Amino acid sequence: MLLNPTVKTSKILEETINHVKKSLDKNIHDITVERAVIGIFFSGVILNTGHAGISATPIKEIPEAVCCPSSARSMPNAGHLTERSVLKYLNDATSKIPMKKSMGIAVLSALSSYCREIGLTEDYNIKVGVDALNCIDLRDETYPVLIGAIGPFLRVLKNRKKPFSVVELDTRTLKPDELPFYVPPSKTREIVPKADVLVITGTTLINGTLEGILELARPDTKVVVVGPTASILPHAFFKRGVDILGGDIITHPHKMLDTLAEGGSGYHLYGHSAERVVVTKKTEPVRKNP
Secondary structure (H helix, E strand, O other): OOOOOOOOOOHHHHHHHHHHHHHHHHHHHHOEEEEEEEOOOEEEEEEOOOOEEEEEOOHHHOOOOOOHHHHHHHOOOOOOHHHOEHHHHHHHOOOOOHHHHHHHHHHHHHHHHHHHHOOOOOOEEEEEOOOHHHHOOOOOOOOEEEEOOOHHHHHHHHHHOOOOEEEOOOHHHOOOOOHHHEEOHHHHHHHHHHOOEEEEEOOHHHHOOHHHHHHHOOOOOEEEEEOHHHOOOOHHHHHOOOOEEEEEEEOOHHHHHHHHHOOOOHHHHEOOOEEEEEEEEOOOOOOOOO
16 A cells, blocks of 8 residues: 555655755755744745745654643654754655654745746746646546545546546545545555556655655656745656646745744645645656556
8 A cells, every 4th residue: 555654765866855955056055944834734844045945744643742742752852943953954854753744845845936036947947827737738548547535636637527536544524426436545455556547645755655656656747846845846756757746836825834833734824925836847757657
């Protein structure tokens, strides 16, 4: 079973971290976290460069989140988040502790934004204010598969009134009219190769299941990874056959963190403190056969 609560290592994260370190070189030692917030749905950081990053808060993957003594183990640096170097956060991005990993990804997202702004990444296309949903060709014969109950995509697919599947760890996130399309995680290996369009939630970066899912996709499948957690440099995604990366860019960092601190979700950010972005490779990605 590919989708499960066990946090696994991610080569995508490892390669992206190495790319950022190499790009920033010695300058990375001068970068610190100025502010950090862990919200109900998303967590975020602001660097002393002014750049911000965001990642999903993996509450459902923290079994210790039931009482204060045990939950303290899931985030041992609480109260000292602004005292740590970004290099320590990047180490946390490959941790097996979900919350530490999430904060590490948020810092990686902020550093990715910094790299883009200073011109260290020019080998891909980025469109701001564009929803990845609008970049997918859903012809009548197309069979889409969702990995994760991604609300906007579910609404479009239901209105389309054509077959599709959604693989989800928690069926409580699905509405009654979405349950007929539900596929249990244990069937991931069977359903993914059938997809003509494969849309994967960026939160698979946190539990480390993304690479395994990508390996199952057919070479001709259109692969899309979406969500705020996927707002990092795209090179390692493209290397593994992702065609479209749909993430976020933070336009008003402090307003974004204020919103997260008040329990805000992505819907509260767009048009106020963040914009959707679509990232694609300048040349068509070549995916190896699984």
